[in-house]
Amino acid sequence: MGMKDSSGVLENMLTAAREFPGFCVFSGADDLMLPVLREGGAGCITACANIASDLAQAVYSEYRKNGDDGNVEELQKPLAAVRKIISGYPLIPSLKAMVARHTGDNAWANMRPPVMPMDAAMTQRLYQEYDGAGLAMAEAA
Numbered sequence: 123m124g125m126k127d128s129s130g131v132l133e134n135m136l137t138a139a140r141e142f143p144g145f146c147v148f149s150g151a152d153d154l155m156l157p158v159l160r161e162g163g164a165g166c167i168t169a170c171a172n173i174a175s176d177l178a179q180a181v182y183s184e185y186r187k188n189g190d191d192g193n194v195e196e197l198q199k200p201l202a203a204v205r206k207i208i209s210g211y212p213l214i215p216s217l218k219a220m221v222a223r224h225t226g227d228n229a230w231a232n233m234r235p236p237v238m239p240m241d242a243a244m245t246q247r248l249y250q251e252y253d254g255a256g257l258a259m260a261e262a263a
Contacts, residue, residue, distance in 0.1 A: 126150050126167045132157055139163040152178060153202035156194060159185045169213055170204050173220045176260035177201040203255050211248050215240045219248060224259045 124146025127135045132154050139147040139161040146164035149155045155166040155178065171178050177200050184194045208216050214237050222230035233239045240248070 124148060124164060130154075135163060136161045152205040153198075155181055155201070156185065156198045160190070168205075169217060170201075170208050172217050173208075173224075173259050174201055174204040174257075177204065200255075200257060204252075204257060207248070207251050207255060207257075210251070211244065212237075212240060216248055219245050220252065220259065223249060225262060 125138065126148040127138065128150030130151055135147055135149055135154065135158045138145065139158060143162060147158060148164050149158040149166040150168055152166055152168045152170045152174065159165065159182070165182050166178055168178070181194060181197045181201055184192045184197050188194065215233060218230050219240060222228050231239055
C-alpha cells in the first residue's frame with residue numbers, strides 16, 4: 123500500500139516515508155525523487171516520466187544498487203532539468219508536443235477542450251530549451 127504525494131512539499135513526503143516504514147511513498151515531482159528515496163520512499167509517479175522514463179529509471183536503479191556511493195546525484199540532474207523546463211510551460215500541451223516531435227506524429231499534439239495547444243512560437247521555445255539542455259527522449263519501444 124502507498125501513496126503519491128503531488129503537493130510538491132518535500133517535508134510531507136519525507137515525514138510519510140520515515141514515519142510509516144513499508145508504506146510506499148512516491149514523489150509526484152521528478153526533482154524530489156532522490157530525497158524521497160533517501161528517506162525510504164518508493165520512487166516517483168510523475169507526468170514528466172512520460173518523456174523521461176529512462177532518466178527516472180536510471181536514478182531509481184542507481185540508488186537501489188549503490189545508494190549515495192554511486193553517481194546518483196549526476197543522474198538526478200537531467201531528470202530535474204526536464205521537470206524545470208516542462209514546469210515553464212502548460213503541462214499537458216508541452217508533454218504532448220514533446221511526444222509529437224519525438225514520434226513524428228503530430229496527432230499527439232491534438233488537444234481537447236478546455237485544454238488548448240501551445241502556439242508555434244511557444245512550442246519552438248520549448249524545443250530549444252529542451253535541446254539546449256542536452257536532453258533527449260529515449261527511443262520508443
